[in-house]
Amino acid sequence: MKRIMIAAFVLLFITAGLALVPDGRAYACSCVESNAQEKLKTSTSVFTGKVVKKGGTQIFSPDRLRAYTFEVDTAWKGVSAKRMTVMGNDAGSESCGIQLEKNQSYLIFAYQNKMDNKLHTNLCSGNVSVDQAGDTLKLLGAGKAVSQDDFGEADYGRSWSFYFIVYGGVILLLVLVSGWIWKRKKRA
Template identity: 35%
Template structure:
């Protein structure tokens, strides 16, 4: 009798342990490994902070997956970016497909990988963050490289060119004025 009661208690205990061990209140379509900021910097081909300026149309890769392109105006870069604008591609099913959906006119810290077709890809597991929520990552990444209005050839922006042109023009006017005042005397 005691053996039977102990056996029943043991079976009930094992069932309860199984239920509590494998119980989850939520199920996710994709599971992602947590990476430290420095690990993400090493792992991904491109790391930058930028604002979404354009959201492309959805494109079908197969009957079961779609992608969308996002164009970013890059503000700062830590790795792999030198241009003012970058196009990032993500699966377009949101978290259901492990994709990441960006919002227009919002600024993000983006981690992306380069695929075999030289397309920059990101996903839910890339741990992209709104800049307003990326304080710890930004702190660990440091200042990065500011991507300003200079293009890759190093040609100054129109504002700098305008200033230089104005200084040259003023110098010419002053020189002509001095020459004329000397010749009148």
């Protein structure tokens, strides 16, 4: 029984390790050029806002996603709350990654990801610091000023990796307890 349990744990760790380790492929970023009007049409959400929270990278995400929470100032499209959370690819620019700084204001072009139903953005989306967005803001035209009275707080829930860890831990605990109980009954 002890050998079976050890073999099961080794198999579990090997499988988890293979699932979590990147496959070693490298991808180069190549963006399609478009102007602000085209980006407005193709984006799910377009707004200016200040980064008020910069989350950590998701541990089970091969794209190294990081959650950025914005305090929205002006909206052009798809804004449902004064505070919006957008997932950003935190990899380097060679992988279309984007790094945004806390307490800085940006013009954000985000799209709805079909896999997790969250807003996402990357280097090719056309995001730019508000300080450098003068011409782009002129092309977009007047947006709508956003206040807390317009919306409630957006709640995007937890990611699948959170549930994977919680449910995986519960299942592992159940297997260990079951094995311990079986072993005790076998002795008696």
